[in-house]
Amino acid sequence: MLVSPPAIELLAIGNELLLGETVDTNSAWIAQRLAREGIAVARKTTVGDDVALIRDALSAALRRARTVVCTGGLGPTVDDLTRHAVAELYGRRIVVDESWIEVLRERYRRRGIEMPAINRVQGEVPEGARALPNPRGTAPAIVIEDDDLGMTVLLPGVPSEMRGFMEGEIVPLLCERLRPAAPIAIRLIRTTGISEAAVAERVADIAADTAPVDLAFLPDTCGVDIRLSAASDAAALRRLDALAAALRERIGAAVYADGPLDLAAVVGKLLRARRCTVALAESCTGGLLGKRLTDTPGASDYVQTGFITYSNQAKHALLGVSAATLAAHGAVSGECAREMAAGARLRGGADLGVAITGIAGPGGGTEEKPVGTTWIAVAAGGGTTARRFVFPGDRGEVRERAAQAALDMLRRHLLDAHD
Amino acid sequence: MLVSPPAIELLAIGNELLLGETVDTNSAWIAQRLAREGIAVARKTTVGDDVALIRDALSAALRRARTVVCTGGLGPTVDDLTRHAVAELYGRRIVVDESWIEVLRERYRRRGIEMPAINRVQGEVPEGARALPNPRGTAPAIVIEDDDLGMTVLLPGVPSEMRGFMEGEIVPLLCERLRPAAPIAIRLIRTTGISEAAVAERVADIAADTAPVDLAFLPDTCGVDIRLSAASDAAALRRLDALAAALRERIGAAVYADGPLDLAAVVGKLLRARRCTVALAESCTGGLLGKRLTDTPGASDYVQTGFITYSNQAKHALLGVSAATLAAHGAVSGECAREMAAGARLRGGADLGVAITGIAGPGGGTEEKPVGTTWIAVAAGGGTTARRFVFPGDRGEVRERAAQAALDMLRRHLLDAHD
Secondary structure, X not given: OOOOOOEEEEEEEOHHHHOOOOOOOHHHHHHHHHHOOOOEEEEEEEEOOOHHHHHHHHHHHHHXXXXXXXXXXXXXXXXXXXXXXXXXXXXXXXXXXXXXXXXXXXXXXXXXXXXXXXXXXXXXXXXOOEEEOOOOOOOOEEEEEEOXXXXXXXXXXXXXXXXXXXXXXXXXXXXXXXXXXXXXXXXXXXXXXXXXXXXXXXXXXXXXXXXXXXXXXXXXXXXXXXXXXXXXXXXXXXXXXXXXXXXXXXXXXXXEEEOOOOHHHHHHHHHHHOOOOEEXXXXXXXOHHHHHHOOOOOHHHOXXXXXXXXXXXXXXXXXXXXXXXXXXXXXXXXXXXXXXXXXXXXXXXXOEEEEEEEOOOOOOOOOXXXXXXXXXXXXXXXXXXXXXXXXXXXXXXXXXXXXXXXXXHHHHHHXXXXX | OOOOOOEEEEEEEOHHHHOOOOOOOHHHHHHHHHHOOOOEEEEEEEEOOOHHHHHHHHHHXXXXXXXXEEEOOOOOOOOOOHHHHHHHHHOOOEEEOHHHHHHHHHHHHHOOOOOOHHHHHHHEEEOOOEEEOOOOOOOOEEEEEEOOOEEEEEEOOOHHHHHHHHHXXXXXXXXXXXXOOOOEEEEEEEEOOOOHHHHHHHOHHHHOOOOOOEEEEEEEOOEEEEEEEEEOOHHHHHHHHHHHHHHHHHHHHHEEEEOOOXXXXXXXXXXXXXXXXXXXXXXXXXXXXXXXXXXXXXXXXXXXXXXXXXXXXXXXXHHOOOHHHHHHHOOOOHHHHHHHHHHHHHHOOOOEEEEEEEOOOOOOOOOOOOOOEEEEEEEEOOEEXXXXXXXXXXXXXXXXXXXXXXXXXXXXXXXXXXX
16 A cells, blocks of 8 residues: 555536536546645545535535645636635635736726626635636636635636646645655556456466555556556655566557557657658548647657548549459458558658548448448558457447557557567 | 436546546446436545445445445456445445356357456455346446445446446436436537627526526537526426527527537538538648547548648648748648638538648747637638637647637538528
8 A cells, every 4th residue: 555645635516517518627637736746636526516515515525634626616607606605614705806806807908898797706705715816717716724624725617727727826835735745656557459357367466466556457448557656765666667667578569658648649759769751541530540649749740641531432532542442342441441551651752651441330330340340551661561450339439449559550560660 | 496306426436536547437427317317416426446435435425315326446456446345335245146257258268268367356246236247348237235225336437338337227227216207407508619708798687597497607628508407397398498599599600509419510410401511621630620520420421531731741732732822821821721721622522621720839839820820711612711710728729629610610601601
């Protein structure tokens, strides 16, 4: 077990979170950011827009953790009740911070528009609380504290505003208050193309005894991550790195990253290091492979061109896939994938071509080519390789797995061609 | 306020959720699915992989709600402790369901491989609990109940497996147990291209009194949704529909959907209804627009072709953007966007061409063209329209907003051209 780091609790507020219309990405971001400082999140709770429920959940969280970060419910509309619940719990009345209203009014003035009157609500704070100005939006962050209850931080639910406050004032404030001894050290080993059970079995003897390091297997649609974590004292760090090295060696080529790097970023680094460019040809993924490769800034060094060829006609006209191939083998075939990859490489003027053609579903499957059937090809100067996959899952998952598998084929090609 | 529907609580289990490495999408999906049946989620709690913490959080949730659905911690590895925590709380010992082990063994046999021994753990269930076979994975779902504590449902954390169980056995089980009177009726009005404060001000008088209907504004990166919800008795439903109609009329053209439809799906429907095809030309979004349009099954009826032209060279070679335009105005200009859209339309053989060219950041901005500056153009037989935007946010947000704005320009073009 880890030496316990200081911990806070998170409270996410909003009916939209309980109705499932919004996925709470804020809590994950905050947890990840605080882990880097050595502050743990002991628990996350989500409640709806209701003064009594917010007050009671916050009260319970403060009793357990003494420090709570809340997100959401700070907007200007009638359903935004967080300030009121907090004021009730801390026994304060609501006052208006006129200086903040003036800042907002001036901002609107500069854009040549009158401030919507509704924004006056954004100046409301519990008496004695601190309102931190928001450069990205209209709701200030609010920090309130007393000796009895502890400290509550209120952040807007809009992710960019929440992140701005965390990076600005809140992370330093929490560090000063909680004085974390050292960051929690984490090693992440990312794998793709291998199942959780297969990874676990391959490393079973190593995983059987990892103390004082915690080990976890984290499967998701695109692969299995292994996370090692420990307090960052010297002995634990040595053990952590030794375990990470042993796991990497045992798992082999399915490991694509040490640390929280996306596979597309790993492939981008390899392409840049090899001074290679790649042209894309996407059918069922419809642009997802291009989107992933260009998530990384500077991707223009290695991706200049992509072709989204959703129809047979486009495969023929844009990539030169032959009518005979399409007639004899169909668009979802090794032959078609090869011609697509070769065509993209040639017509995109790139060193490599990568093609994806498959049946993402839900319709279009046959007994011979069920939904999920996907051919991926990589074309290089020395020839073209194609591989068949049958990906499980719904349309979205098949497309995600196909883009991931294409990136992985590209990664393995780049490693094999040069190592 | 709503007439209170029967409610459950959700408990998500996993250190990866508290370390922020995994975003919990399961809870949102479950909440949305149950809302359709008239079952509310009163609270969501997330705890780590620790028997005592899981047991205590589950115990508190059962005391409040009597019915709890847990996700995660059912895998075959050492950090999967949910079964043990539940067995402890209910005072049962762990037994092995040999029939399930046999099913797994047979499954592996058919694929010609030996079952990893580690999968024996997947047969472990608290005595007297029901194990439901998992067609998509190795962990069964587990249902356990007693008169004292109430009912707990354990589901695997892998989203496709969780969803399979919910759609199969669990939703009917919960409906039978909780006997929801009627689904919670929801009307969702989706807008884009207008701020939360501007929407709220425009509809302020309508929003001031909506009883017995609940109203909420839900802003996110790509727009502002308005959600109306009410118990589904006849009077409330009439009021709900009258309010929705009034809001739609007041907000006008910024409303793109009634209900949980993605803008790309709305545009797809319009394209299909108009028998129009569209060709895409993407620079900074790198394929994201294509990905979004092809998220919808059947998109091949209206998107056949897209060009990802990340470099100036590709814009020239693939789309025919003139060297003079690139030299005089740069790639992020109205002129370039127009030539890209016209080139995509012509070379893709489509009725319409849509182009996006912008500076997604973090680098590349200048005083004249700051990060976020994006030109979007729509080319049609009758001419080409281009519009300049400066999107706020980080690289990912700028790209998301650019794709959304391009879809919205396309939507407005399709409406104007035909209505």
